[in-house]
């Protein structure tokens with residue numbers, strides 16, 4: 001598969017690039033500067049692009065089989081940039097006639113009980129509310145794009161650099177927790193889930209929680 005990966009220089013994005021390359025896919029990785037070091041592989045090309053600009057997304061997506069996103073707000077950007085990114089990616093993909101999208105979202109949208117999202121719980125940290133709210137607003141834009149074959153992949157409550165075990169569980173619209181009630185996934189195993197979803201595409205038009 002020939003994949004355009006937005007956010008390829010980020011913490012999660014780098015691990016998705018590694019997983020894609022390890023499975024023999026071709027990857028065009030996008031960052032604002034176009035400089036993404038650490039991938040000495042003929043199947044990897046780094047390019048510059050602005051994910052809030054539909055013209056850039058259309059230009060870059062053209063000719064690819066699928067678009068992946070591990071985009072996040074830059075340090076100096078408002079969390080609401082996630083909404084602008086989603087709108088630009090949806091519009092750019094339409095213009096490029098590429099219809100498969102796997103998007104790294106946020107756990108805040110996931111259900112933790114009847115009519116309760118994680119973001120609505122007392123335990124949800126106040127400092128994460130702005131970015132989690134923006135991620136939910138971005139999801140609402142995505143949900144309206146039923147002409148694209150999209151999957152919104154939401155990490156566990158805690159996602160950190162760790163080990164690649166190849167193990168994970170998913171749940172439609174729900175936070176995945178382990179037997180102790182903890183919700184965790186390593187970035188490496190999230191990348192496994194991300195590439196599995198790109199390859200198998202069995203959760204189209206769905207938000208999937210990913211955890212152990």
Ligand SMILES: NC(=O)c1ccc[n+]([C@@H]2O[C@H](COP(=O)([O-])OP(=O)(O)OC[C@H]3O[C@@H](n4cnc5c(N)ncnc54)[C@H](OP(=O)(O)O)[C@@H]3O)[C@@H](O)[C@H]2O)c1
Nearest residue numbers: 007008009010011012031032050051071072106107156157
């Ligand atoms: N538990 C959770 O729900 C949870 C936890 C962690 C992360 N996440 C979500 O996962 C996503 C990725 O997280 P992360 O920690 O890997 O993020 P990160 O390390 O901050 O990476 C963000 C990526 O977005 C790129 N980017 C930012 N603005 C851009 C623009 N205008 N045009 C093109 N590229 C742009 C950055 O590229 P450059 O800066 O190099 O240009 C970088 O590659 C985020 O949406 C985050 O909210 C969710």
